Amino acid sequence: MIRWGVIGCGRIAHRFMQGLKEVPGTEFTGAWSRRQETVDTFIEQYGGIGFESVEELLNNDIDAVYVATLPDSHHLYCILALIAGKHVLCEKPAALNLLTLESVLEVAKEKNLLFMEGMKPPFFPLYKKLKEYLETDPIGEVGYVRAGSSVADISPDHPNFSYDLAGGAVMGIGIYEAYLAVEWLGNTKQVQAMGRFGENKIDMFTIFQTEHEKGYGQFYCGFDLHGKGDALICGTLGNITIHKNWWNPAKATINYLDGRVMELDVPFTAGGLNYETAHFCELIKAGLTESPVITHEMSRQMIAMLDSARGIIGLKFKGE
Ligand SMILES: NC(=O)c1ccc[n+]([C@@H]2O[C@H](COP(=O)([O-])OP(=O)(O)OC[C@H]3O[C@@H](n4cnc5c(N)ncnc54)[C@H](OP(=O)(O)O)[C@@H]3O)[C@@H](O)[C@H]2O)c1
Known part of the structure; x- marks a missing residue:
């Protein structure tokens, strides 16, 4: 237990x-x-x-x-x-x-x-099924990832809007995009960013693009526009769309260069955090100190990407 x-x-x-x-x-x-x-x-x-x-x-x-x-x-x-x-x-x-x-x-x-x-996201059944499927029918070398999330109906008293609580679009949403970038494209080489601030001193809408070992990423995150919430992953032999909301993935479409289309539809249960919790428990039982899926290096890469994006748009928190 x-x-x-x-x-x-x-x-x-x-x-x-x-x-x-x-x-x-x-x-x-x-x-x-x-x-x-x-x-x-x-x-x-x-x-x-x-x-x-x-x-x-x-x-x-x-x-x-x-x-x-x-x-x-x-x-x-x-x-x-x-x-x-x-x-x-x-x-x-x-x-x-x-x-x-x-x-x-x-x-x-x-x-x-x-x-x-x-x-x-990587622990959701859809994401796992997608990875398994790609092993037998790959989309070639992945070289581009595009994703976004902008949710315009969050209540104004939400901590995402608090400067003191380290809110903002990059911190709240950009981190998922950083995950997608590092997961599919490898370590980051370069980050470019532009961000628009609200009265509350946090970024309300930010776009960032990244260069990685294996290719390029383009992302948006925000709180004042109604975004689409899907993700596109492009390889030499095909592309994948993870449909909205890609950070709680349940549906994906793979379009192959030769015209074939594969639809994946794998719903999740219990809110979806159960899968990462189960993974974490398995790691404890196995006596491991680090997840092979969300490694410490991956966490470093993700937060470093946010640090760079925040540095460029000029969002520093207290004590930084
Ligand atoms: N994985 C996901 O799907 C997902 C989704 C949403 C959010 N998140 C992340 O989850 C975290 C929490 O977000 P949330 O939406 O749950 O926020 P929330 O509803 O504001 O909940 C935060 C809770 O932490 C408590 N708290 C805040 N600062 C504290 C402090 N310094 N010491 C002790 N308790 C403190 C708050 O206490 P009070 O009740 O006293 O205010 C509140 O109960 C964030 O990092 C967010 O990015 C993850």
């Missing part, structure tokens, strides 16, 4: 709990968040212990911690949890910037514990 503790009881933590119920061999021990009220509501819904402090949670007999606070505090709670001897699954982006991510990875290494950034 893998016993879980949750730090931060907001929207995504609820979705995590929806998924956890579907992962065999797991148990929810309890949660802590900044406001007692939030913790109480969470515990009423899922049972377990409502801890009064993060220390109390970390001193408890739990194996793994899910960090679901906001990017300004991810590194802090990850480090506290690792020091307390817990394996850590941390929401995306795993840290504010590369420097803070390195501090987390260093502690994970010192403590010989598992640390993984919660980058969900």
Whole structure:
């Protein structure tokens, strides 16, 4: 039985709990968040212990911690949890910037514990099916990835709009695109970016394009335009469209150069976080300290890409 503790009881933590119920061999021990009220509501819904402090949670007999606070505090709670001897699954982006991510990875290494950034798309059944399918019927050398997400109906009090909580389009959405770029095109060589700011000092809409070992990427992320939410991956023998919303993938179309078309339709269950949680639990059972899917180097590459894009558009957070 893998016993879980949750730090931060907001929207995504609820979705995590929806998924956890579907992962065999797991148990929810309890949660802590900044406001007692939030913790109480969470515990009423899922049972377990409502801890009064993060220390109390970390001193408890739990194996793994899910960090679901906001990017300004991810590194802090990850480090506290690792020091307390817990394996850590941390929401995306795993840290504010590369420097803070390195501090987390260093502690994970010192403590010989598992640390993984919660980058969900590769664990979805559609994504896995797509990868399996491409092994027998490939699209050749992939050289271009284009993807976007702009969600214009987010409530104005959402933390995405908070400068103090390290919000903004690049941090909130760009990280998924960074994943797609690194996953299909390899390490980043160059980043170009342009961004438009709102009154709240965070980027409301950013476009960035990247050069990688294997090709080019073009991406948009935003909060004030209604985007399409699909992804295009082009290879020498064909292309793949992962239909909206590609970050919660359920449908894809492969168009081959010879005219063949392959449609993949694989729905997901339980909100979709169950797959990454199951993967994480398997890694614990196998005694691994790093995921072979979302490696530490991949997390470094992703956050470094955001650092570069933010640097270019001029978005620096407090203390940077
Ligand atoms: N994987 C995905 O599909 C996905 C989707 C959405 C978001 N996310 C990521 O998940 C994270 C959380 O997003 P969300 O939408 O769940 O935000 P949210 O609804 O605002 O929830 C954040 C929770 O963390 C708590 N919190 C914030 N800062 C804290 C701090 N310094 N110390 C202790 N508790 C703190 C908040 O407590 P209070 O209740 O006291 O405010 C709240 O309960 C973000 O990093 C976001 O990028 C991932």
